[in-house]
Amino acid sequence: MGETIPIAVPRKGRPLESVLDRLAARLDITGLADDVASTLRHEKALTKGTIDADENDVYHRLAEYSTVDDPTKPEYTLLRDDRAGKPRRIVFDSVTIPLADVEGAPDDAEIQLVGREEPFRSLRTHEFALGFDSADLVLEEVVELRPEPLDRIADVNARIDPSDTDVRVVTGLGDTVYHTLLATPEVAPAVDSLDRDFLETYEGPLCIEPRYERLVQAVLGTRTLDGVEFRYPEEGREEEAAIADAGLGVYLTVTGSTARDHGLLLGEQLFPSETVLLENTVESTDTIGVVRSFLNGPDLETELAVEP
Template identity: 60%
Template sequence: MTDPIPVAVPRKGRPLEAVLERIAAVSDDDRLDRLADSVSNTLRYEKAVTKGAVDADGGPYERLAEYSDPETPAEPEFTLLRDDRSGKPRRIVFDAATVDLGDVTVKLVGREEPFRALRTHEFALGFDSADLVLEEVVGIRAAGLGNISDINDRIDPVDTDVRVVTGLGDTVYHTLMGREDDRAPGAAFDREYLADYEGPLCISPRYERLVTAVLGTDALDGVEFVYPDANEEEEAAIARVGLGVYLTVTGSTAREHGLSVGEHLFPSETVLMRNAAERDESVPRVLRALEREAADSEIRV
């Protein structure tokens, strides 16, 4: 029996759920549907515990022992990490699961930063947010980046061997939005508006490089990045500043703050990546197993 092929995955959150949904979708095994539901429900509960929204029955070690069965490879394993929140509470996150995908067996291995694990050649394959690729290795140019399928063209091969293969379709958007009373009649908050705009643009500090890559340096001429105050909601900060970029699904909260939701500047999506320098024969087999007929992603790589 050959060893399972390791694939790096996020430990928690929307990207991990997207991976589990894809694994279940490409298999006829109902067990993988149950695996996806079980892991997602467990992590949502643990997130609520960490945030203080619910009181847990028992301590973290008791819950961890209840969730994990290391002696049964087919069952998921979880682990305990320190969360970044105030007080550094302990949080239970995904650790590993072994899944059969037809003629190939894959071991999903949780990593805090799967993209970086691929960059250091710990894995040949992995899943992570496309945002992290933009934040770390996509080149900054005068023109902006509008299509996620163009990411690979902007990766300097000297920086990394990692390339995007495909997306999983769990798309939300980095969206331009501004105060309705600041917008001229008939104008729209879009790239053309930004090209003529000078002044503050409110963004999350972690997205400075991403927003620069998406908009391009020409559009940002005369624009100053500003950031939300401590404990200030992003939508409230944008309403205070007048214009900003925020990762949004429906935009309903933005409208509650008197903001007009403008152009979807760039899709944020979980992506399957490979390290092109890793040429093991197992890699194409895993990629074929993960393919899906339904073109549900905006990525066309």
């Protein structure tokens, strides 16, 4: 039996799909990646009620999806969803993938993807040496707040206090969306751009999701936020609608179509939100180094500069 390298991954959503896509680009696991992604999309639709449930209840579906006697087949588990009624939702649990064709990997070495609600925190507590999570969580938890703004993921490591955590960002996966400055026409500058320079002189409300408060402080810099008052959407209120009421806000955008539907103008893309590969540096071994290099690489199209 060769060495097994566990890797913490998100249990669902875009970040997990990005991890699977990355592995499918480097290994022959396209079928596995598609199977996991389609299963979780189906379960999400059932949980949201956008498709009708079939005859089988959630426990029967879980038994159908999971293959407990073959670790190279995906396993799933149940979590309580935050939606009304807190329904049980099927999410990813684990799968083992051989590394037979990876140069430099020991004979019979393999990786085991292990689902976690917050992979970054699992690395912080030294449960894992490698993992994937949103760059946002790193900013929300460990990046130092400074008067100067932070505008690149590549600068995140420089703002992590070594006494706070041994986890560092290795690279991004390129699944980029942006924390974008949004404003109504009444608040946006008539001539100048809707950007950080505008915020330097702005005083008034800025609507954000509560979980992004520390991230926004890190990205904009505490000096820029002098005179700014954070406002938060009421529970159940659409974020773009709340920003339209406040006049100015920061929220994740892809195309910006929903923001425009609420009469908002799109300003500067303040910071990229991206799934990132993380490493707990004190847990590194030779095999982990091989896996890290294998997951990294110049073929990645990412906002994060790839480390050598």
